[in-house]
Amino acid sequence: MKANFKNKTIASLLSLFVGALGLHRFYLYGRKDVLAWVYVVTSVIYLMIFAVSLLNESLAMSVARLFPMPVFVAAIETLAIGLTDDRKWDKRHNTRSLIQSRSRWPLVVLLVLTLFITYTGFIASLARAIDLLYTGGSFG
Numbered sequence: 001m002k003a004n005f006k007n008k009t010i011a012s013l014l015s016l017f018v019g020a021l022g023l024h025r026f027y028l029y030g031r032k033d034v035l036a037w038v039y040v041v042t043s044v045i046y047l048m049i050f051a052v053s054l055l056n057e058s059l060a061m062s063v064a065r066l067f068p069m070p071v072f073v074a075a076i077e078t079l080a081i082g083l084t085d086d087r088k089w090d091k092r093h094n095t096r097s098l099i100q101s102r103s104r105w106p107l108v109v110l111l112v113l114t115l116f117i118t119y120t121g122f123i124a125s126l127a128r129a130i131d132l133l134y135t136g137g138s139f140g
Contacts, residue, residue: 006093009107012082016114019074020046024081028093043070062132066125075118082111 006028015024022039029036046068053061084092086101094101131137 005097005099006089008081008084008086008089008101008103009110012078012107012110012114015074015078015081016110016117019077020068020070024074024077039070039074046070059132062137063129066129066132072118072122075114078114079111082107082114 011024011028014027018024020039020043022033022036022043025033025036025039049061049064053065082103086103089101090097
């Protein structure tokens with residue numbers, strides 16, 4: 001019986017772009033993965049906080065809106081998936097597959113893009129939070 005091959009680049013792509021919803025976990029482990037459902041629940045909770053923060057302009061809600069934790073956690077998991085050694089990846093996800101993983105340049109570009117997007121988003125969120133905290137949001 002041939003098992004499904006789990007591609008590391010596809011898992012990293014899913015983690016970067018829709019990882020906050022846990023789709024990369026569903027791809028790797030299926031619908032029975034508890035952590036995938038934790039991603040879904042935390043994303044729904046974050047969206048509810050975001051919706052409430054639009055109605056309530058308090059400082060705490062404005063700061064909570066700036067830090068989408070499911071997105072940041074998914075970005076960290078993107079790096080963890082992409083930096084996993086190919087042999088270790090195959091041992092964990094492709095034990096019964098006849099195909100071996102071979103990471104190429106698209107994965108490297110994806111990891112650099114992940115670092116750039118995550119770092120820029122985090123620094124921008126941090127700068128806006130400090131602006132809200134110390135100036136009341138007078139700079140934007």
